[in-house]
Amino acid sequence: MTEFNSHSATVAEMQESPRSEHWNRPAHIEPSGDGELLEVAMGPHHPSTHGVFRMDVALDGERVIRLRPVFGYLHRNHEKIAEGVSYLASMPYTDRLDYICPITNNWAYALAVEKLTGQAVPERAEYLRVILGELTRFQNHASSIGFLIQEMGASGTPLMYAFREREKILDLFEKLTGARMMVNYMRFGGCRVDASPAWMNVARKTVAGLTEFADEFERLLTSNEILMARTQGVGILKPELAVNAGVTGPMLRASGVNYDIRKVDNYGIYDRFDFRVPLGDHGDVYDRFMIRTLEMRESIKILQQALKDIPDGPIMDPKAKIRGFRPKPGEAYGRIEAPKGELGFYLISDGGPSPYRYRIRPPSLINLTILEDMCLGQNVADVVLIFGSVDIVLGEVDR
Amino acid sequence: MKTVEEIKAAIEAAVPGAGVEIVSNPSPSAQHSLRLAPGQAFAVAKFLRDDADLALDFLSNATGIDWPDKEFGEKVQVTHRISKPVDGPGRKKTQIVEEVVEETRIRVEPGWLEAVYHLYSVAKRHGPVVLRMRTINRTDQVELPSLTPIWRSAEFQEREIFDLYGIVFTGHPDLRRLLMWDEFKDHPMRRDYREPDDFEYEPTAHDDVLNRTLEHHAAIAGQEEAGAGE
Amino acid sequence: MLGEGMLKGMAETAKNFVGSFFSAKRLTTVQYPEERIAPFEAARVFPFLVYDAKNPADPADWLVGMRCVACQICEKECPPKCIFIEKSKDKKPDALGKQQFYPARFDIDISVCMSCQICVEVCPFEAIKMDTEFELSTDDRFGGLLLDREQLAKSNEYYHQIHATEAAAVDDHLAEGKVKAEAKTTAVAIAGAIRGAEVPPPAKPAETPAADAASEASAARTAPVTKTAKRPTGAGN
Numbered sequence: 001m002t003e004f005n006s007h008s009a010t011v012a013e014m015q016e017s018p019r020s021e022h023w024n025r026p027a028h029i030e031p032s033g034d035g036e037l038l039e040v041a042m043g044p045h046h047p048s049t050h051g052v053f054r055m056d057v058a059l060d061g062e063r064v065i066r067l068r069p070v071f072g073y074l075h076r077n078h079e080k081i082a083e084g085v086s087y088l089a090s091m092p093y094t095d096r097l098d099y100i101c102p103i104t105n106n107w108a109y110a111l112a113v114e115k116l117t118g119q120a121v122p123e124r125a126e127y128l129r130v131i132l133g134e135l136t137r138f139q140n141h142a143s144s145i146g147f148l149i150q151e152m153g154a155s156g157t158p159l160m161y162a163f164r165e166r167e168k169i170l171d172l173f174e175k176l177t178g179a180r181m182m183v184n185y186m187r188f189g190g191c192r193v194d195a196s197p198a199w200m201n202v203a204r205k206t207v208a209g210l211t212e213f214a215d216e217f218e219r220l221l222t223s224n225e226i227l228m229a230r231t232q233g234v235g236i237l238k239p240e241l242a243v244n245a246g247v248t249g250p251m252l253r254a255s256g257v258n259y260d261i262r263k264v265d266n267y268g269i270y271d272r273f274d275f276r277v278p279l280g281d282h283g284d285v286y287d288r289f290m291i292r293t294l295e296m297r298e299s300i301k302i303l304q305q306a307l308k309d310i311p312d313g314p315i316m317d318p319k320a321k322i323r324g325f326r327p328k329p330g331e332a333y334g335r336i337e338a339p340k341g342e343l344g345f346y347l348i349s350d351g352g353p354s355p356y357r358y359r360i361r362p363p364s365l366i367n368l369t370i371l372e373d374m375c376l377g378q379n380v381a382d383v384v385l386i387f388g389s390v391d392i393v394l395g396e397v398d399r
Numbered sequence: 400m401k402t403v404e405e406i407k408a409a410i411e412a413a414v415p416g417a418g419v420e421i422v423s424n425p426s427p428s429a430q431h432s433l434r435l436a437p438g439q440a441f442a443v444a445k446f447l448r449d450d451a452d453l454a455l456d457f458l459s460n461a462t463g464i465d466w467p468d469k470e471f472g473e474k475v476q477v478t479h480r481i482s483k484p485v486d487g488p489g490r491k492k493t494q495i496v497e498e499v500v501e502e503t504r505i506r507v508e509p510g511w512l513e514a515v516y517h518l519y520s521v522a523k524r525h526g527p528v529v530l531r532m533r534t535i536n537r538t539d540q541v542e543l544p545s546l547t548p549i550w551r552s553a554e555f556q557e558r559e560i561f562d563l564y565g566i567v568f569t570g571h572p573d574l575r576r577l578l579m580w581d582e583f584k585d586h587p588m589r590r591d592y593r594e595p596d597d598f599e600y601e602p603t604a605h606d607d608v609l610n611r612t613l614e615h616h617a618a619i620a621g622q623e624e625a626g627a628g629e
Numbered sequence: 630m631l632g633e634g635m636l637k638g639m640a641e642t643a644k645n646f647v648g649s650f651f652s653a654k655r656l657t658t659v660q661y662p663e664e665r666i667a668p669f670e671a672a673r674v675f676p677f678l679v680y681d682a683k684n685p686a687d688p689a690d691w692l693v694g695m696r697c698v699a700c701q702i703c704e705k706e707c708p709p710k711c712i713f714i715e716k717s718k719d720k721k722p723d724a725l726g727k728q729q730f731y732p733a734r735f736d737i738d739i740s741v742c743m744s745c746q747i748c749v750e751v752c753p754f755e756a757i758k759m760d761t762e763f764e765l766s767t768d769d770r771f772g773g774l775l776l777d778r779e780q781l782a783k784s785n786e787y788y789h790q791i792h793a794t795e796a797a798a799v800d801d802h803l804a805e806g807k808v809k810a811e812a813k814t815t816a817v818a819i820a821g822a823i824r825g826a827e828v829p830p831p832a833k834p835a836e837t838p839a840a841d842a843a844s845e846a847s848a849a850r851t852a853p854v855t856k857t858a859k860r861p862t863g864a865g866n
Contacts, residue, residue, distance in 0.1 A: 072578035080588055089708035092745035118427030157642060164657055171669070178673040178759065184745045192750075193671075220641040223634030243456050243521050246552020259521045323706065323751055330426020333460065333517050333527060344460055346517070349426070361460040361517075369555050398578060602775045603713040603738045605704075 037065055040380075044073050048151045048384045051394030055371075055383070062379045067372045071365075074398040082358035087113060087188070087325050090358065095182040097360065098396040100143060103129075103136040103173075104338040106186035111267060112334030112345035113188045117327045119320060125190035126269045127310040131203065132173070132185070133336075134299040134306070138210060139166040140339035141250075141292040141299075142217065148289060148388040149221065152230055158220055165213045168206050175199055188325065190316030200307065207303045214296050222293070231285035235374040235386035238283065245373075246366045249341030251390060254291045255283035261337035272309075273302045285389040292391075326353055340364055340391055360399055364392035400525035403431040406453065413446045414439055422531060432515070432529035440532055441544045441570070447518065447528070448549055455518040455528055458550035463560035465589045467537070468510040472503050509536045512566050514543055516553070534566060537589075545571035563588035670792055673746050673759035675739045678781045679788055681724060691782035693721070696756035698729035703748035703757055711741035712748065723754065724803055725810045735778035739765065755799045761791050 038061075043054035052073035058066040078097070082090040094109045095102035107129055114121065121129075143166060146159030170180040176199055177183040177192070185192050195203070221227060237247070239255040252259055260277045262270040278294035280287030327349045335344035341363025348357035367390050375383045401409065407419050410433070418436030435443055447455045477500055482493045512534045519526030534541045545568035547553045555577060557568045562576040565586040575581060585592055598604075598612040648655035659666055680694040687693065699716040715734035723729040746759050760783070767773030789796040 072576075072580070075578040077587060080592075085708055086706070088747065089706065092708055092743055092747065095745075115428040116426050161645075167657065175669050175671055178671040178746065179744065182744065184747070216641060220638045224638050225632060225634050228634070241551070244551045245554075246458055246550065257521060259524075264524050323702070328426065330424055330428065331430065332424075332426055332428035333430060333529070334428075335459070342459060344517070346460055346462060346515070348464065357462075357464050359460070359462040361462075365555055366552055369552055600771050602772075603711050603736055603741065605710045605713075608710075 032060060042383070044070075048388065050147065050388070050392055051397075053392070053394055053397070055387070057375075057380070057383065059380060062381075064375050064378055064380065064383060067375045067383065069368050069371055071394065071397050074394045076399065078399045079358050079360065083354055083356070086353045087327070087355065088322060090355075091186070092182065092184045094360075095184055096395055097362070097399060098338065098340060098343070098364070098393045099181065100393055101136045101140050101339050102181055102183050103132045103185060104336060104343060106183065107133055108334065108336045108338065108343045109345050110186040110188055111336060112332055112347050113327065115334045116330060116332035116347050116349060117188070119189045120317065121190055121268075122314050122317065123269070123311055124194075124313040125315040127306050128191050128195060128315065129186065129268060130270070130273070130306045131303060131310070132176075134302045135169050135172065135207075137339045138296050138299045138303075139169045141296045142166060142213075144339075144388075144391045145217070145221070145289060145292055148285075148385065148391075149227070151384050151388045152227065158217070161213075161217060161220065165210065168209070172199070172203055172206055175202065187316060187320070187322070189320035190314070192316075194315045200310070204307050207300065207307060210300050210303075211297075214293075214300065218293060222290075227289075228286065230382075231289060231385060231389075233282070234285045234378060234382045235389060236282060236284045237370065237374055241370060241373065242283070245370045247341070247370065248363055249337070249339070249367065249391075250288055250291045250295060251341070251367055253277065254280035254287040256280055261335060261342055265335070267334075267336060273305050275302050285385050288389040288391075324353070326351060331357075335361065338363060340393065340396065341367055343396075360396075362396040362399060364390075364394075364396040368392060368397065400523075401452070403433065406528060407433060409450070409453070410443050410446060413450070414442045417443050419443070430527060430529055432531045434531045434533070437532055437534075437543050440530075441546070441549070444530070444546050444549045447530075452523075453528070454520045454522045455526070456550075457519045457521045457526075458516060458546070458552045459519050459527065460515075460517040461546070461553050461556035461560065462515050463564035463566055463588070464513040464515060465537070465564055466510045466513060467590045469508045471506045471508065473506055474501055475504050476500075477502050511535065512537055512541060512564050514557075514560060514566055516546065518550075537565075541565055542567045542569050544569055545574075547571050562586070565589070668761045668791075670794065672761050673744055674763045675742055675744060675760055675765070675776075676737060676746075676748055676757050676781070677760040677783045678735065678778060679756055679758055679785055680782050682784045682786065691779065691784070692731070694784075695731060695778075695782060696724040696754050697732050697735065698723050698754055698756070699732040699735075700753070702751050702753065706747050706751045708745060708747065709741050709743055711738045712736070713738075724756075725806050727810065732778055735781060736775055737781060738775050740774040755803060758788055758792070758795075758799075 037058040039056065039058050041054055041056055043049040044052040046053075049055070052071075054070040054073075056066075056068040056070060057064050078093050081093060091106060091109060094105040097105045113119070139162075142162035143159070146156075146162035149158045150156050173183055174180045176195055177185045237251070237255050239252075239257045242252050242255045243257060243259075247255075248259070248261075256279050258277060258279055261267070263277060275298045278291050278298065280291050329349055329351045331346070331348040333344055333346045335342050342361065343363055344361035346357070346359040346361065347355050350356040371387065371390065374386050378386065403421050407421060410417055410419050417439040420434040422432045422434050424431050447453055479498050479500055480495055481498055482495050484493055514532045516530040517526070518528045518530065532543050534543060543566055545553070545557055547557055547568070548570060554571075554573070557571055558574060558577040560566050561568060561571075561574055562579055563586055568574055576583060579587065596611065596615045598608075598615045601608060601612045604612045645655050650656075679696050680691045681696065682690055683694045684690050699714055701714050701716075704710075704712045704714050713734065713736040714732050716730045717733040719730075720728040721731050723731075744759070748757050749759055765774070785796065785800075788799075
């Protein structure tokens with residue numbers, strides 16, 4: 001098995017490398033001119049790479065001939081730390097995976113442990129999870145669009161509008177859990193803190209303001225000619241390749257595949273809410289941007305329904321253990337529709353206080369598998385946009 | 400969706416000689432797995448993806464697990480033939496006597512590395528189907544067939560398993576380290592991995608880290624003395 | 630018309646720009662540190678140890694009234710293991726009046742602490758709570774962010790100031806506990822009197838080892854915490 005050295009392979013070497021005839025390998029782009037390629041390392045210290053991330057690109061003029069993503073700069077070996085501490089102690093570490101959306105990380109972990117032990121969750125806790133989860137999805141999509149537009153050169157104006165709204169949502173989190181981002185809120189069998197009636201009122205007021213913000217955001221961006229010219233037809237991803245490459249989340253739905261884990265697995269109480277799943281036609285960057293905008297509106301719908309219907313009651317089973325939690329031996333794989341894609345936790349318990357194996361299925365990492373496919377033949381400037389439309393967070397890619 | 404037994408039957412019908420075993424999962428999640436023999440795993444995986452009923456076109460998660468060697472101390476009754484001096488009239492005589500002695504023998508059961516795959520179907524909206532493959536041991540026979548040609552999403556995940564556990568996937572188009580740098584030597588997620596000693600300042604060290612910190616500082620003090628003594 | 634989308638967008642930006650001179654909704658920037666937002670009641674930054682002030686004139690009052698009994702549950706549950714506790718050799722009365730050990734050393738390394746508040750959640754004695762103080766920067770990179778028990782000890786009044794409803798609930802809970810503990814000792818006394826056995830003398834308020842505690846505390850602080858520090862074997866061992 002010959003490996004190529006990503007720093008010095010020529011086009012000829014690349015074309016000779018062994019490939020399986022079954023594999024969906026991207027087509028090679030024929031370089032023009034004398035075949036000499038310019039090799040550039042974009043990152044890891046780069047304003048547009050959403051964190052410490054490097055792309056080794058080989059360019060023929062402005063066209064991308066080869067692209068290799070390189071990461072691991074933020075690798076903290078969370079999976080090994082989890083093998084040494086208790087199940088509860090891993091919960092604050094999950095906050096720091098996809099650090100824009102700590103609530104959904106907590107939820108995925110709690111769901112996996114509840115699958116492992118068969119623990120039931122009280123109804124009010126499920127409603128609280130949905131409310132906080134959809135608020136997280138809203139602020140994640142708004143920030144993601146904001147960063148994408150910033151990379152297009154809008155110097156941060158839409159990003160700051162998104163952040164202004166995000167501040168209101170973070171204030172809600174702080175009032176409830178004590179922390180704006182690293183919330184450490186979900187527990188195995190429910191939630192940590194109950195929401196007071198005062199908090200519910202502030203939440204309803206905030207959600208009422210989200211529709212106005214979504215309208216303003218759309219008026220600001222959607223029919224902008226520069227946006228349309230730069231994103232339409234760029235970075236097209238075909239649906240069959242997307243499914244085969246394990247792509248999930250808004251990127252998969254922008255390619256036209258109707259797969260939203262909230263509808264497929266019906267985890268929690270998502271089957272009680274009436275919401276649609278927006279799908280894209282072309283699978284380009286513009287579709288991903290539009291899908292995120294539409295999903296923000298669907299989140300508002302879910303939030304309005306949940307805030308109306310939330311019952312009173314306990315938020316945690318009183319017999320559920322906080323300390324000395326030792327699930328019986330077995331394994332479980334639990335997954336949710338996180339804002340970035342399918343976030344899954346695979347846990348193997350050997351009956352002890354720490355998990356034997358603790359695995360995070362990171363949507364950002366797996367969505368990057370076809371980054372090269374989408375970028376080949378495009379210009380360098382488009383690479384930045386395509387990469388921004390994948391919407392990754394390095395905390396999740398590297399764990 | 401079919402049960403695990405039905406899937407096993409379908410695989411055995413389609414791929415003759417496929418060594419498939421059901422590994423049962425005692426937890427309430429009831430996600431039982433199918434253990435594949437590495438020889439026919441590629442053909443089995445292709446069948447699972449292309450079959451009209453199963454249509455498992457989506458590989459959600461691929462991960463590795465380390466099962467280290469297990470040592471058992473066994474108490475064994477061993478019969479020894481010893482010649483013992485015997486008292487008796489006249490010159491000393493020796494007699495061969497059989498003595499039964501209890502010894503503790505250490506038996507080592509070799510461990511293995513495991514790769515686990517979680518498959519779902521986007522077309523049929525069912526899943527998960529869990530596949531497992533084991534290597535022969537943890538030292539030199541660590542090859543498994545790569546499933547990347549069948550599901551592209553295994554590309555980075557198998558690279559990560561190679562990086563962190565050391566399983567070599569034959570047929571992987573680009574098997575390099577993913578998270579650690581290319582020149583790194585060890586496999587960090589193995590259970591016997593020992594982190595490098597970099598204890599500059601550990602004011603609240605506990606247990607294992609405390610012991611290693613004290614050793615580390617003792618070693619440095621010893622070196623300094625040796626250096627100063629010269 | 631070409632450029633219509635951009636003009637619509639610029640109209641939004643103009644609305645925000647002009648509006649920021651008139652409406653607070655558009656101008657959300659807070660000129661920190663000249664202006665500060667009051668922290669929310671639930672906010673948490675780093676932990677602190679609660680003490681019940683018994684005699685404010687006493688400089689070692691914080692140790693006398695400290696609720697912590699050095700059970701080390703927070704130390705075990707802390708995810709990054711940033712708490713280090715050494716138990717004392719003698720005992721003093723805790724918040725419910727019972728004779729308990731107390732921490733001879735209680736260090737939290739706030740450069741490691743991740744503010745998860747699991748220590749607060751598992752403490753059975755309402756002894757450790759979350760503070761809201763965050764302006765803690767220091768120029769001593771190694772020892773300056775290691776808070777010892779005197780720096781961590783803050784009074785119950787301070788706790789009421791920062792988390793009013795939570796502190797009120799904790800006080801109620803402790804009062805209940807005290808009532809139960811007193812009822813138990815009275816029941817034991819009555820049972821003893823009925824049986825005719827000698828009634829054990831009521832628990833005297835223990836001689837608070839204030840002098841010892843002060844010298845212990847100063848010894849712990851003088852043990853140097855240098856850059857290549859090992860565990861100093863000094864007070865408390």
